[in-house]
Amino acid sequence: MELGLSLGDNTKSASSKSFFLSKNNITNTSSDDDNHQKKNGLVFCMALGINNSSSSGRGGVQEEQNNENQEENDDDDEENTSEEGNINCTNNTPVQLDLLPLVPVPAPHRNLPQSLHWSSDNGSSENGSSGNGGLPVARGFDVNRLPAAGMEEVSSPNSVASSFRMDFGLFKSCVNIIGVGNKRNFESAGGNDGGEPERASSRASDEDENGVNTRKKLRLSKEESAYLEESFKEHHTLNPKQKVALAKQLNLRPRQVEVWFQNRRARTKLKQTEVDCEYLKRCCETLTEENRRLHKELQELRALKTSNPFYMQLPATTLTMCPSCERVASTTTSTAAPLITVTGTTTNTSKAPTTTSDSIPKGIPFLNSRPRFFPFTTTTNNPNHPHQSAAS
DNA sequence: CTGCAGGTCCTGGTTACATCA
DNA sequence: GCTGATGTAACCAGGACCTGC
Numbered sequence: 001m002e003l004g005l006s007l008g009d010n011t012k013s014a015s016s017k018s019f020f021l022s023k024n025n026i027t028n029t030s031s032d033d034d035n036h037q038k039k040n041g042l043v044f045c046m047a048l049g050i051n052n053s054s055s056s057g058r059g060g061v062q063e064e065q066n067n068e069n070q071e072e073n074d075d076d077d078e079e080n081t082s083e084e085g086n087i088n089c090t091n092n093t094p095v096q097l098d099l100l101p102l103v104p105v106p107a108p109h110r111n112l113p114q115s116l117h118w119s120s121d122n123g124s125s126e127n128g129s130s131g132n133g134g135l136p137v138a139r140g141f142d143v144n145r146l147p148a149a150g151m152e153e154v155s156s157p158n159s160v161a162s163s164f165r166m167d168f169g170l171f172k173s174c175v176n177i178i179g180v181g182n183k184r185n186f187e188s189a190g191g192n193d194g195g196e197p198e199r200a201s202s203r204a205s206d207e208d209e210n211g212v213n214t215r216k217k218l219r220l221s222k223e224e225s226a227y228l229e230e231s232f233k234e235h236h237t238l239n240p241k242q243k244v245a246l247a248k249q250l251n252l253r254p255r256q257v258e259v260w261f262q263n264r265r266a267r268t269k270l271k272q273t274e275v276d277c278e279y280l281k282r283c284c285e286t287l288t289e290e291n292r293r294l295h296k297e298l299q300e301l302r303a304l305k306t307s308n309p310f311y312m313q314l315p316a317t318t319l320t321m322c323p324s325c326e327r328v329a330s331t332t333t334s335t336a337a338p339l340i341t342v343t344g345t346t347t348n349t350s351k352a353p354t355t356t357s358d359s360i361p362k363g364i365p366f367l368n369s370r371p372r373f374f375p376f377t378t379t380t381n382n383p384n385h386p387h388q389s390a391a392s
Numbered sequence: 393c394t395g396c397a398g399g400t401c402c403t404g405g406t407t408a409c410a411t412c413a
Numbered sequence: 414g415c416t417g418a419t420g421t422a423a424c425c426a427g428g429a430c431c432t433g434c
Contacts (some may be wrong), residue, residue, distance in 0.1 A: 219410065219421075237402085258401085259423060266404075267421085 220260070224250050228257070232264050 220228070231238075231246055238246065238261055240254075247254040
C-alpha cells in the first residue's frame with residue numbers, strides 16, 4: 001500500500017515533492033532461526049525535494065528493518081540529524097532520528113567489552129562462553145558460574161513470581177562471585193549492611209512477603225543502559241539466546257532485557273513520530289505560505305488586468321502540452337493576435353491553434369512574471385517551433 | 393491438508409515508581 | 414518536606430506467527 005502526495009510541478013512526476021505512506025513487507029533477519037521477527041512494518045516514508053531512486057527508497061522512518069539496513073539507517077540517522085534537529089523542508093533527505101546514547105559508552109564497566117558484536121551464529125555456544133550467545137565473555141566475572149536456573153525464564157514471561165526465589169538466591173551468588181564489582185547490584189542484593197534490602201526484591205520480584213503485587217522499579221545504571229544501547233544499535237530485536245546472553249552480561253533477568261528492548265523500541269518510535277509530525281508541520285506551513293503567496297499574486301494580476309486596458313484585450317490563456325517534446329506551453333483561446341513577450345522574445349500567436357492537454361489545468365492566467373513555466377510560446381503547428389525542427 | 397490449542401514474541405497502551413526542579 | 418512534571422521499568426491486552434497434535 002502506498003499513498004503518495006505529489007506537490008508542485010507534475011512534469012517531474014510524483015517524485016518531485018512527495019510523502020509516502022508505505023505498507024511494506026519487511027523481514028527482520030536478525031537471526032535465521034528467529035522467524036518470529038518477520039513482521040509487516042508500517043513504514044512512513046517522507047521525502048521532500050527532488051528525489052532520486054535511492055533516496056526515495058529508504059524513506060524516513062524505517063522502524064523495523066532488517067539489521068543490515070538498520071545499521072545503514074543508523075549511520076544515516078546520525079548524518080541527517082547532525083544539525084541539532086534543524087528541519088529544513090527544502091532538504092530532500094528525509095528526517096531521521098538519532099537516538100544514540102546521550103553519553104558516550106563508557107570504558108568497559110565490569111570489564112564489559114567496548115564494542116559489542118553479535119556472532120552471526122548466535123546459536124553456537126562452542127566459543128567457550130557456554131551459551132553466551134556469541135557475546136564476548138566478560139572478564140572477571142564468569143557467567144558460567146552463575147546459577148543457570150536463576151537466569152532462565154522458566155515460565156511465562158509475565159510470571160515474575162516464579163523467578164523470584166531463584167533470582168534472590170542468584171544475586172547473593174553474584175555478590176559472592178563478582179564481589180563489589182557491581183556496587184548497585186551488590187547493594188541491591190542486600191550485601192550492603194546499611195543499604196536497601198528491599199531493592200533486592202524489587203529487582204527480583206513484584207510481590208512482597210504477603211504476595212501483594214507491589215511493583216517496584218529499580219533504574220538501570222548508566223553503564224547498563226549504555227550497554228543495552230550498544231546492543232540496541234546492533235539489533236533492535238533480540239532472539240532468545242541473545243536475550244539470555246545479554247541478561248547474563250548485565251546480571252539482569254532476561255525478562256528485564258526483553259522489557260527494556262520493548263520500551264526502547266517504543267521510545268524510538270515515539271520520538272520518530274514526534275520528528276515526523278514536526279517535519280510535516282513545517283512542510284504544511286511552507287505550503288500554506290506558498291499558497292498564500294500565489295493567491296496574492298493572482299489577485300494582483302487580476303487587479304492589473306482590470307486596471308490596464310492592454311491586458312483587458314488579452315484573451316484567456318491556457319497551458320498546452322507540446323506533443324513533440326511534452327513541454328508545457330501557453331496558448332491563447334482567442335482569434336485575436338496579441339503580442340506575448342516571453343523571456344525576451346516576441347512571438348505572434350495568431351496562427352497557433354489551441355491544443356490543450358488534459359493534464360494541464362485550464363484557466364491559469366498568463367503569468368508573465370513567472371517565465372519558468374513558459375520556456376517557449378510556440379505550439380504544434382507553428383513553423384517556428386524550435387522543438388519540431390529539432391525533432392525532425 | 394486443515395483446524396485447533398498452546399506457546400512465544402511483538403506492539404500499543406497503561407500503570408507505578410524514581411527522580412528532579 | 415511537599416508537589417507536579419518527567420522519564421522509564423514493568424505490566425497488560427490483543428494480535429501474529431509457529432509448532433505439535
